[in-house]
Amino acid sequence: MIEIKKLVKYFSVSWEKVSIFENTDFSLWDWEFIAIVGPSGSGKSTFLNILSWIEREYSGSVQLNWQELSKLSDAKMTRFRGQNISYIFQNFKLIENLTVKENIDLIVDLNKLERNFSTLEILKIVWLENKLNSYVYNLSGWESQRVAIARAFVWKTKLLLADEPTWALDVVNKKIVMELIVRLQQKIGNTIVLITHDDEVAQLAEKIYRVYEWKLELT
Ligand SMILES: Nc1ncnc2c1ncn2[C@@H]1O[C@H](COP(=O)(O)OP(=O)(O)O)[C@@H](O)[C@H]1O
Numbered sequence: 663m664i665e666i667k668k669l670v671k672y673f674s675v676s677w678e679k680v681s682i683f684e685n686t687d688f689s690l691w692d693w694e695f696i697a698i699v700g701p702s703g704s705g706k707s708t709f710l711n712i713l714s715w716i717e718r719e720y721s722g723s724v725q726l727n728w729q730e731l732s733k734l735s736d737a738k739m740t741r742f743r744g745q746n747i748s749y750i751f752q753n754f755k756l757i758e759n760l761t762v763k764e765n766i767d768l769i770v771d772l773n774k775l776e777r778n779f780s781t782l783e784i785l786k787i788v789w790l791e792n793k794l795n796s797y798v799y800n801l802s803g804w805e806s807q808r809v810a811i812a813r814a815f816v817w818k819t820k821l822l823l824a825d826e827p828t829w830a831l832d833v834v835n836k837k838i839v840m841e842l843i844v845r846l847q848q849k850i851g852n853t854i855v856l857i858t859h860d861d862e863v864a865q866l867a868e869k870i871y872r873v874y875e876w877k878l879e880l881t
Pocket residue numbers: 673674675682700701702703704705706707708709
């Protein structure tokens with residue numbers, strides 16, 4: 663369970679101090695599937711980075727299972743994140759000069775993670791089994807998007823974060839990705855936070871939050 667209280671996030675833009683999130687409260691229970699919608703620049707990615715402890719400069723309280731995250735050492739946080747959180751990044755963050763198989767296996771092997779699927783099984787689910795040994799630099803954007811999804815769902819993550827997983831897709835492929843995420847979520851039942859500016863995509867989730875006037879509001 664994640665509990666956030668009175669979150670404020672400041673940036674320094676030239677000489678000015680600007681804030682996004684003003685005393686925002688939020689809680690996320692295990693097994694929830696939620697979406698956060700808001701226009702571009704409203705702070706969605708920043709919020710995801712705070713949730714995943716990549717971004718650690720904020721004021722307020724962020725607790726995981728009643729433990730205050732700011733009290734943990736960097737080393738402990740990095741290890742903990744590796745074993746508990748998977749991320750579908752907006753720009754995929756795949757390693758271009760490794761194969762599809764190597765990209766998927768890397769994090770699983772490095773952190774000795776428990777799998778939901780073998781690499782071939784998950785690639786079959788995303789219709790990419792014929793790309794197992796292809797280098798990522800040879801893939802199209804649409805193929806890379808599905809590799810990024812496969813990598814996030816292949817292991818038993820506690821929390822899956824998806825940042826705009828459909829932003830670069832046409833209408834047909836957007837629908838395919840939405841169905842894929844729902845199918846995998848139903849199969850595995852993990853906690854998902856999905857970020858999007860697209861209301862149709864947000865409808866996938868059980869709960870929808872909206873970023874409004876620098877706060878998160880449940881709709
Ligand atoms: N490190 C930073 N320094 C200054 N401004 C930032 C920084 N990170 C994000 N911002 C600003 O915060 C706002 C929210 O950014 P972001 O979280 O990326 O929004 P979204 O994902 O909703 O598009 C934007 O105006 C962005 O320019």
